Amino acid sequence: MKVSVPTEAQLRAMSPEQRMTIRTRAEKMDNDTGRATVELIDALHLPLSSGGLSMDHPIYREMAEVIWSSEGKAAAVDAVAKALPAMAGVDPLLQMRMGERYGREYQGTMNAGSLVAEVMRYLGYKKTGEAELPEGCVAKTAATWQKR
Secondary structure (H helix, E strand, O other), rough: OOOOOOHHHHHHOOOOOHHHHHHHHHHHHHHHHHHHHHHHHHOOOOOOOOOOOOOOHHHHHHHEEEEEEEEHHHHHHHHOOOOOHHHHHHHHHHHHHHHOOOOOOHHHHHHHHHHHHHHHHOOEEEEEEEEEEOOOOOEEEEEEEEOO
């Protein structure tokens, strides 16, 4: 049985969860059809879940990669040293690296905040409260941290 790349119309007619299933399968195919399917789904920017981003969603994975990178961790720690939420350092990195893929849509900023919290706990910080983020950040508020 030959597998072909779905059409744009077919993808638009699917539920977000169906598109995610197709994308996940295509990603594992390791051939031209799989790569073309993933590229088309990503290019259409259609939702891949009905609620927030799932952990295997490509945007979630991209945010995690940026936040857990050495540059992401350093930006978070630097922001805390300046008495800002860690997210104040990470938000501009996400904007720079991801462009329009990073935003409030599908609870993107909430997911980013959760990822930053994982990093901060990993680095030995504890949450002390919440504060507004500086102008220019996509997220509006975030957790504040201090070293344990």
